[in-house]
Amino acid sequence: MAVAKLGAVVLDCPDPASLAAFYAAVIGGTVESNDPEWVSLTGLPGTQLDFQRSPGFVPPQWPSDDGAQQFHLDLTVEDLDAAEQQILALGAKALDAADRSRTFRVYADPAGHPFCLCAC
Structure with a gap:
């Protein structure tokens, strides 16, 4: 229990x-x-x-050999390309989004927390 x-x-x-x-x-x-x-x-x-x-507040570093990212949020979306355009316009920053063959891309929110957009 x-x-x-x-x-x-x-x-x-x-x-x-x-x-x-x-x-x-x-x-x-x-x-x-x-x-x-x-x-x-x-x-x-x-x-x-x-x-x-x-x-x-000090934002986590991603990726970093000096310390862990602590945690991140996975956000599922239907269209990675469309969602990426929208979050970047809202102030997100791409951290690891160049590989278009993957089903996820990594970004940072405006405060620096990492999160992933994941294809559903």
């Missing part, structure tokens, strides 16, 4: 409101906040995504 259930995934970042707006544009949901230090993306199926202000 499990001890707990997953309540939320929380991303540290320098600007919770703007990062929540980025993810709302990418995956949907509603940005909710009563506190500039903590913003939630609600109304999505599955686990809630939250954003917490971290004044000393």
